Amino acid sequence: MPASLVDYYETAREKLGPQQWWPGETPFEICVGAILTQNTNWTNVEKAIANLKSRNLLEPHKLYALNPAELVALIRPTGYFNIKTRRLRSFLKFLIDEYDGDLDRMFAERTEALREKLLSVKGIGPETCDSILLYAGHHPVFVVDAYTKRIFTRHQVLSEEDDYHAIQDHFVRHLPAEGPLYNEFHALIVNIGKHWCKSREPDCERCPWKRYLP
DNA sequence: TGCCAGGCCGGGT
DNA sequence: ACCCGGCATGGC
DSSP states (O other): OOOOHHHHHHHHHHHHOOOOOOOOSSHHHHHHHHHHTTTSOHHHHHHHHHHHHHTTOOSHHHHHHSOHHHHHHHTGGGSOHHHHHHHHHHHHHHHHHHHTTOHHHHHTSOHHHHHHHHHTSTTOOHHHHHHIIIIITOOOOOOOOHHHHHHHHHTTSSOTTOOHHHHHHHHHHHSOSOHHHHHHHHHHHHHHHHHTOOOOSSOOTTSHHHHHOO
């Protein structure tokens, strides 16, 4: 009998321990980080977050009031700084226009309705949207990323042509519908993707799942 | 030294 | 409906 997704989860959880994600102190910081980390190494994002934090700018109205050119300079280490400035500001405008900058009010919306609204913001795609929902808002949505696809395609759980929605659907259908589990599982996937399973070869012997699953 | 990182958008077939 | 180039810094 092939390993189930719950087997994958439990194996990784045993080997790597609790992940305590997302690495951000406040819901707003998590939202900002989710946008800044698009196709970007997290260590670069940390530098940008530190810049914003040191200037006390991690608050929606303050950040939106900041001169865009200043924002470009502060998030420079993340790369794509021009486009990310636009994306951050479009999210901030949405948050301020719709909820007066109050994330609690935003997250009080029903999951599906909020998901659609966030996806309509230019610069927020499915992964960024779902990361914000799950990690900043504690909505029970499973986050899919490049590691999820790469690792589970390699393990023959997913196929190459599965798109974001197909992958998300697969996980949702095969896991208990629990936000905390979605949270921990995605965090474990990223941990394994970054530190254990970097090889692009079809066989990755170092990967915990390769070694410990039947 | 090159390749890659927790995507997304817009324009071209 | 796809496919693809562009966006850009910092670390290994």
